[in-house]
Amino acid sequence: MALAALSRQLGAALQPQRPTDRLQQRAGASRPATPCRRQARRLLCSAQLAAEQSSKLDIDWDSLGFGLQHVGATMFMASCSAADGKWSAGELQPYGPLPMYPSAQALNYGQAVFEGMKAQRSAKDRIVLFRPEANAERMAEGAARLSMCPPPKELFLEAVCKTVEANSDFVPPQGKGSLYLRPLLLGSGPILGLGPAPSYTLVVYCASVGSYFKGGQLTPIDLIVETRFHRSAPGGMGGTKCAGNYSPVLVTQLAAKKEGYSDVVYLDAKTDTYLEEVSSCNIFVVKGKTIRTPPLQGTILPGVTRRSIIELARSRGYTVEEVPVSVDEAMQADEIFTTGTAVVVSPVGSLTYQGERRQFGEPGQPGPVALELYDQLTGLQQEKLADPFGWVHPVC
Incomplete structure (x- = not known):
């Protein structure tokens, strides 16, 4: 196991010096560089604790929430110097704090993009990912937008797969949840003036998770349309999965939750007329056999x-249009649902706009289209159904 190998490696670094080593030092002979003994001791302790955590894993798979209560014991880390753009091979190490200067670019100027992915146990008794190449491509696009060094697709996929393999015990039984993966690209190098970081770090960590919303999967959520703040504007960063896009929505999201809503829907910044997206997921509006969603x-x-x-919807005979969707049209829809890695497919039970509330379907029951597409998507992701698209990526 990776943890055992790391423990052996760090243990070797802590062995007392041999007499010949001390003699070489006195004579001024150079010795191979080794990690700081204090840091080595700390990492060794982390490795031992992580190994113990993994061996004593005791998770109630039926009560999983969406959080870090059951974080994976191992993470992957690689680095890159902006001077030559070359990435290190990377390695697995115990999950823990990142060494970073207060002057790190990401902490001062926000050079940080991330991804969200899931690994699941499938009906074929193996652990699989879903379209990881698409996540690698999106991270590279986000890195380009923020002037960062993107990790090569091969390194991204290797990092994700190795993290899954090392934390396979944290993957819930089939149908009980998933192992949520968070690839994170940081401008970790120190800098004072505004500019790109001199170096970058790729980290992949994970955690066992269940449903994103508290009500459970497929429990309809109540949304309210935000009329004061906007999530993004044309020409901005709304299309990039960067860290800075998410904290600004908390002020409206938290206020909405205090009023009993699950989340907030934002409108376009130009006209305050058209739906954009929910705080952390995309939105779809259904009318008959036509499904509409805001365009990219x-x-x-x-x-x-x-x-x-x-x-998937087009393959099942639906007409899917990527066009502007007005809030008035949404209020008259047959059904609304949201999508995202974390939420998968989440039916919307009600939409409230300027004090008017529209209920969709029977209270507490998902709409038929959302249910159909959820069953098809999760069936494909868990290899219960055939995968004609080639989306499923086996890991182990």
């Missing part, structure tokens, strides 16, 4: 689940 014009995130639902 740089203001909303190009979700991997969004893209998959569009292709």
Whole structure:
């Protein structure tokens, strides 16, 4: 196991010096560089604790929430110097704090993009990922927008797969949840004046998770349309999965939750007329056999689940249109649902706009289209159904 190997490696670094080593030092002979003994001791302790955590894993799979209560014991880390743009091979190490200067670019100027992915146990008794290449491509696009060194697709996929393999015990039983993966690209190098970081770090960590919303999967959520703040504007960063896009929505999201809503829907910044997206997921509006969703014009995130639902719905005979959707049209829809890696497909039970509340379907029951597409998507992701698209990526 990776943890055992790391423990052996760090243990060797802590062995007392041999007499010949001390003699060489006195004579001024050079010795191979080794990690700081204090840091080595700390990492060794982390490795031992992580190994113990993994061996004593005791998770109630039926009560999983969406959080870090059951974080994976191992993470992957690689680095890159902006001077030559070359990435290190990377390695697995115990999950823990990142060494970083207060002057790190990411902490001062926000050079940081991330991804969200899931690994699941499938009906074929193996662990699989869903369209990881699309996540690698989106991270590279986000890195380009923020002038960062993107990790090569091969390194991204290797990092994700190795993290899954090392934390396979944290993957829930089939149908009980998933192992949520968070690839994170940081401008970790120190800098004072505004500019790109001199170096970058790729980290992949994970955690066992269940449903994103507290009500559970497929429990309809209540949304309110935000009329004061905007999530993004044309020409901005709304289409990039960068860290800075998310904290600004908390002020409206938290206020909405205090009023009993699950989340907030934002409108376009130009006219306050058209739906954009929910705080952390895309939105779809259904009328008959037609499904509409806001177009990708740089203001909303190009979700991997969004893209998959569009292709899946079209293959099942629906007309799917990527066009502006007015809030008035949404209030008259037959059904609304949201999509995202974390939420998968989440039916909307009600939409409230300027004090008017519209209920969709029977209270507490998902709409038929959302249910159909959820069953098809998760059936494909868990290899219960055939995968004609080639989206499923086996890991182990």
